[in-house]
Amino acid sequence: MSACVPTRTDDPSRKTKSNKTKSNKSRVSLTSRFQRPHSPPSPDGGDGGRRRFRIAGADFSASISVFLIALPLSLGIALATGAPLQAGLVAAAVGGIVAGRLGGSPLQVSGPAAGLTVVTADLIQRYGWRTTCAITVVAGLAQLGLAALRVARSALAVSPAIVHGMLAGIGVTIALAQLHIVLGGTPQSSAVDNVRALPAQLADLHTAALSASVLTVAVLLLWPRIPGRAGRIVRTVPAALAAVAGATVFAVLAGLSLPRVDLPSWSSHALPELPQGPALGILAAVLTITLVGSVESLLSAVAVDKLVAGRKEPDVHIPRAHLDRELAGQGAANVVSGALGGLPVTGVAVRSAANVSAGGVSRNATMLHGLWIAVAALLLVPVLDLIPLASLAALVMVVGIQMVSITHLRSVRRNREMLVYAATLASVVATGVLEGVVIGIGVAVAVALHRLTRTRIIADEQEGVHRVRARGQLTFLAVPRLSRILGQVPQGADCVVELDGSFMDHAAYEALHDWQASHVGQGGTVEFTGRAGGRISEPASETHGCCRPWTPWRNHHCDDRPPRADTHQLASGLRSFQRNTAPLVRDELARLAREGQRPSQLFLTCADSRLVTSMITASGPGDLFTVRNVGNLVPLPGAESSDDSVAAAIEYAVDVLAVDSITICGHSGCGAMQALLNAPPGGAQTPLRRWLRHGLPSMERMKSRHRSWARISGRLPTDAVEQLCLTNVVQQLEHLRAHEAVARRLAEGTLELHGMYFHVGEAQAYLLASSDEHEIDAVFDRVAPAPSALVKSRA
Numbered sequence: 001m002s003a004c005v006p007t008r009t010d011d012p013s014r015k016t017k018s019n020k021t022k023s024n025k026s027r028v029s030l031t032s033r034f035q036r037p038h039s040p041p042s043p044d045g046g047d048g049g050r051r052r053f054r055i056a057g058a059d060f061s062a063s064i065s066v067f068l069i070a071l072p073l074s075l076g077i078a079l080a081t082g083a084p085l086q087a088g089l090v091a092a093a094v095g096g097i098v099a100g101r102l103g104g105s106p107l108q109v110s111g112p113a114a115g116l117t118v119v120t121a122d123l124i125q126r127y128g129w130r131t132t133c134a135i136t137v138v139a140g141l142a143q144l145g146l147a148a149l150r151v152a153r154s155a156l157a158v159s160p161a162i163v164h165g166m167l168a169g170i171g172v173t174i175a176l177a178q179l180h181i182v183l184g185g186t187p188q189s190s191a192v193d194n195v196r197a198l199p200a201q202l203a204d205l206h207t208a209a210l211s212a213s214v215l216t217v218a219v220l221l222l223w224p225r226i227p228g229r230a231g232r233i234v235r236t237v238p239a240a241l242a243a244v245a246g247a248t249v250f251a252v253l254a255g256l257s258l259p260r261v262d263l264p265s266w267s268s269h270a271l272p273e274l275p276q277g278p279a280l281g282i283l284a285a286v287l288t289i290t291l292v293g294s295v296e297s298l299l300s301a302v303a304v305d306k307l308v309a310g311r312k313e314p315d316v317h318i319p320r321a322h323l324d325r326e327l328a329g330q331g332a333a334n335v336v337s338g339a340l341g342g343l344p345v346t347g348v349a350v351r352s353a354a355n356v357s358a359g360g361v362s363r364n365a366t367m368l369h370g371l372w373i374a375v376a377a378l379l380l381v382p383v384l385d386l387i388p389l390a391s392l393a394a395l396v397m398v399v400g401i402q403m404v405s406i407t408h409l410r411s412v413r414r415n416r417e418m419l420v421y422a423a424t425l426a427s428v429v430a431t432g433v434l435e436g437v438v439i440g441i442g443v444a445v446a447v448a449l450h451r452l453t454r455t456r457i458i459a460d461e462q463e464g465v466h467r468v469r470a471r472g473q474l475t476f477l478a479v480p481r482l483s484r485i486l487g488q489v490p491q492g493a494d495c496v497v498e499l500d501g502s503f504m505d506h507a508a509y510e511a512l513h514d515w516q517a518s519h520v521g522q523g524g525t526v527e528f529t530g531r532a533g534g535r536i537s538e539p540a541s542e543t544h545g546c547c548r549p550w551t552p553w554r555n556h557h558c559d560d561r562p563p564r565a566d567t568h569q570l571a572s573g574l575r576s577f578q579r580n581t582a583p584l585v586r587d588e589l590a591r592l593a594r595e596g597q598r599p600s601q602l603f604l605t606c607a608d609s610r611l612v613t614s615m616i617t618a619s620g621p622g623d624l625f626t627v628r629n630v631g632n633l634v635p636l637p638g639a640e641s642s643d644d645s646v647a648a649a650i651e652y653a654v655d656v657l658a659v660d661s662i663t664i665c666g667h668s669g670c671g672a673m674q675a676l677l678n679a680p681p682g683g684a685q686t687p688l689r690r691w692l693r694h695g696l697p698s699m700e701r702m703k704s705r706h707r708s709w710a711r712i713s714g715r716l717p718t719d720a721v722e723q724l725c726l727t728n729v730v731q732q733l734e735h736l737r738a739h740e741a742v743a744r745r746l747a748e749g750t751l752e753l754h755g756m757y758f759h760v761g762e763a764q765a766y767l768l769a770s771s772d773e774h775e776i777d778a779v780f781d782r783v784a785p786a787p788s789a790l791v792k793s794r795a
Contacts, residue, residue: 055364058314062360063368065238066109066351070096070369071376072244073351073399075261075384076392077112079181080174081120083129083343084270086263088112089377090342096370098336099345103329104322105301106363107308109351110333111370112343114399115166115296118173119288119433120344125189126277127285133272133338135282139289140334146294147328155295156302156323161417162424162440163299164408166292169428169436171403174396181393184209184258191429208256209390212247216394219243238354240395247391261387266378271341288434289334289344297330297347298323304349307356309784316361317714317782350399420444452503453477457485466490469498474508482508486515492523499528585621592622599625602653604646604732605665606632606672610760613665625653631672631728632664633694634735643691647739654741654751661752662736666729668759673698673724697735698728710778712757712766729755729768730778755780 070092078088095110103110123132146152176194177187184206188194223239225231234242251258275282301321308318326347333345355365376384412421424440431439455472466489470482489495497512504512516526603624605611613619613626627649634646653659666673675688676695701707702724709716710726717723733755736742745751755768757780766780 055368056361058359058361059365059368062355062358062365063372065358066355066360066365066369067372067376068241069238069354070109070111070348070351070373072240072387072392072395074112074373075387076396076399077114077117078343079389079392080114080117080178080396081343082124083120083132084264084341085261086266086269086377087129087341087343089373090340091337091345093370093374093377094337094340094342095333095345095348096373097367098370099329099333099347100363100366100370101329102325102332103347103363104325104327105304105347105352106318107352107355107360107366108297108301108304108321108326108347109355109366109369110297110330110345110347111351113293113296113346113348114174114396114403115170116289116293116344116346117396118170118428119285119292121177122432123285123289126281127275130270130273131275131277133270133341134275135285135289136338136342136344137272137335138275138286138338139293139344140331140336140338142286142290143294143327143331143334145331146290147324147331150324152294152298152323152327155291155298158295158441159417159420159444160408161412161415161420162437162444163295164405164412165421165424165440166428166433166437167296168404168408168421169425170433171400172425172429174400174403178393178397178400182209182213182390182397184390206258208251208258209388211254212251212256212258212388212390213394215250216243216247216391217398219246220395220398244387244391244395247394248387251388251391252386256388259389261385261389261392263377263381263384269341272338284434291437292433293330293334293344293346294327297326300347300349300352301326304347304352304356307353311356314359314361315781318361417444417447420447455481455501457481459485459488464494466493466495467498468495469500471500473501473503474499474512475503475505476507479507479511482511483515486511486519489519489524491519494525495519496527496529499530589621597622597625597657599623599653599657599659601625601661601663602627602650602657602659603663603665604628604632604634604649605663606630606667606670608667608670611665611667611758616758616765625649625657625659630688630691631670631676631695632666632732633672633691633728634664634732634739635694636735636738637740639694650736650739651741654739654745659751661754662742663754663756664729664732664736665756665758666725667757668722668725668761670721670725670728673728674721677720677724694735695728698724698731701731702727708778710780712780713782726757726778726780729757729780733768 071089074088074092075085076088078085092111095112099108099110120132123135127135173191176191176198180187180194180197180201183201185197185201185204188197220239220243223242224235226234250256251260301323305320330345330347337343337345351369355369358365360366409421412418420440420443423443424436426436427439428436430436452473452475455470455474455478457468457470457478459466459468461467468485468489470478472478474482512528519526600623603613603617604627605613607628607630611628613624617624627646629646634650635643637647650662653662672692672695676692676699679689679692702720709723710730711717712722712726717726733753736753737746742751742753746753755778757766757768758764759766765783767783768778768780
């Protein structure tokens with residue numbers, strides 16, 4: 001039968017035996033009652049109350065990896081802020097347990113983050129530690145309020161250049177402050193003061209602190225680059241832990257005299273007090289922590305979704321982040337952390353990425369990591385007290401430098417927003433986070449307005465063709481200049497208008513349209529192109545604004561003009577193709593006409609009008625050799641049939657075209673499968689019924705108690721029609737193997753077979769990962785929204 005990938009669930013700890021038992025029971029039930037629906041698996045991945053709290057092995061191992069990264073970083077961030085070192089451990093434990101349980105991103109890890117280090121350090125210097133804890137509590141309440149208002153998506157509206165500039169500015173500020181501790185000194189109150197004091201600090205180096213710091217940085221940078229098998233083994237230990245542990249062992253063995261971690265008794269741990277200070281200052285502090293923490297957490301949650309979507313192992317369905325719930329989880333964590341004397345909590349991209357790469361499959365990994373932090377804070381105090389402060393400072397300094405991301409710089413430069421990025425970075429370093437973000441927003445608005453109003457329009461003549469080039473956005477402000485330049489084009493001349501901009505308002509559109517109509521009426525020609533010279537649709541009245549070349553397959557009609565007597569839908573569609581699509585594909589079709597067809601695969605699917613093969617496979621002319629028939633059936637060789645068209649197409653595709661693969665694609669709501677299920681015994685043998693006899697083996701396979709039910713992305717089919725559609729794909733693959741040409745190519749290893757199911761209503765494709773006839777189960781796995789390897793063009 002068919003080889004398949006493991007069924008997707010949110011709890012991979014289920015035993016295979018249990019799955020098969022449950023599948024067999026469901027199969028018997030579905031056999032007896034074809035129309036009985038089946039519920040989808042539980043979102044939490046459990047299959048009952050007694051299994052709900054079971055912890056998967058992948059979650060356990062991932063929690064250990066994240067814990068080993070979070071422990072030294074939490075201490076280092078607490079050191080960088082000037083808070084009690086225990087505050088970092090409190091925030092890490094609360095972030096893991098509270099935000100992990102209540103948040104909307106299952107694999108996001110929360111805790112003290114470098115993004116709030118500068119803000120927190122400034123608050124501690126102004127108001128003291130206990131008031132800072134109270135501000136954290138109020139900021140958490142503000143986040144809960146924002147979550148209740150469902151405004152989480154609004155935080156993502158901030159320009160990426162501003163966010164990246166803010167994080168880079170925070171990173172520079174952190175690095176400058178920690179550099180003084182690395183050199184054995186004490187940081188100043190601001191980044192500017194740290195720069196001014198740096199020459200004096202370099203003149204007064206402390207050898208012990210510098211040696212521990214250099215060792216920490218060296219291990220951090222070299223640890224991921226250890227080659228060979230030894231490197232793969234040692235990299236199971238996080239670089240941050242290895243760096244701090246190595247520096248600690250070195251300091252102890254060398255007997256270095258330098259400041260170390262000093263965790264006081266928990267009985268003397270400082271708790272919050274009522275805020276003391278100017279009301280406006282306290283309000284600004286709450287606003288800063290709320291906005292910076294929220295934006296960083298939400299951006300991190302979105303990044304985690306992307307990481308999970310690109311992960312191949314383990315193949316487990318992880319729900320996408322619910323941003324309002326995530327914001328509420330962060331708010332609850334900040335309330336608890338502040339109340340317990342901890343640092344502000346945000347989602348942390350580094351630890352979240354580690355959780356994803358370590359194979360975490362549910363929120364249990366995040367919660368367990370918080371539990372391990374709490375255990376370490378209670379039981380490992382003597383070990384933690386051996387860590388040199390210079391080593392933690394070096395660790396945080398490297399983290400700060402890494403916040404100035406080269407990837408972000410390239411993205412900002414590519415989108416021409418370097419001025420916004422640089423202004424935000426410099427403002428954050430010079431003035432502070434909130435002030436820097438406000439300045440960055442102001443610069444971004446100014447740049448947008450400048451681009452909107454700055455339009456350059458020039459005209460020239462080349463070989464008798466007049467060219468008008470418009471650089472920038474065409475708004476009503478540019479209409480006078482545009483009209484003046486267009487008026488200089490001689491009557492009856494050939495003209496090309498090159499538009500290089502992403503926006504055109506109604507006034508500019510009308511100006512172009514009116515001039516075009518007048519110029520063409522006087523015997524001239526007009527062609528509109530983009531900057532690269534490619535022809536674009538002209539703003540002519542015959543093309544209605546709501547119509548696009550793809551609308552005919554929606555049975556869409558928006559032309560308000562009365563149809564001519566000789567007009568019908570086919571002729572209208574052909575005219576649309578000739579006008580809009582043919583100019584874009586003419587060169588490619590000409591090449592295919594010269595070279596002949598060389599498709600990469602044979603695609604055999606149903607004749608259903610809702611299946612647009614080129615759309616669902618993202619293929620173009622020459623990619624697919626397509627065969628369509630009622631029910632996507634493959635008659636067995638030698639079967640009683642008056643139609644050899646399918647067998648002929650298979651032989652031609654395999655032997656003549658030498659395709660690399662064959663795909664059989666079924667779909668939801670297949671009328672042929674419904675006809676098979678509802679066909680009464682006997683009756684007249686119409687052409688349709690004679691053809692559908694080739695689907696009877698699929699019916700027998702579905703009813704057999706010796707075959708497991710086909711499954712679709714971790715669930716049983718919703719009804720008997722869907723079950724038969726899936727089973728038919730598997731059965732037709734077996735028929736396909738019986739053809740001599742296919743069997744020969746399979747034996748040579750030069751041909752692949754694929755099974756595919758397309759759910760029309762969901763616009764979702766499912767693939768049978770393998771087509772080995774000796775496998776027992778058939779599982780159709782959901783295709784993630786990423787570039788697919790199903791269709792490979794030889795062009």
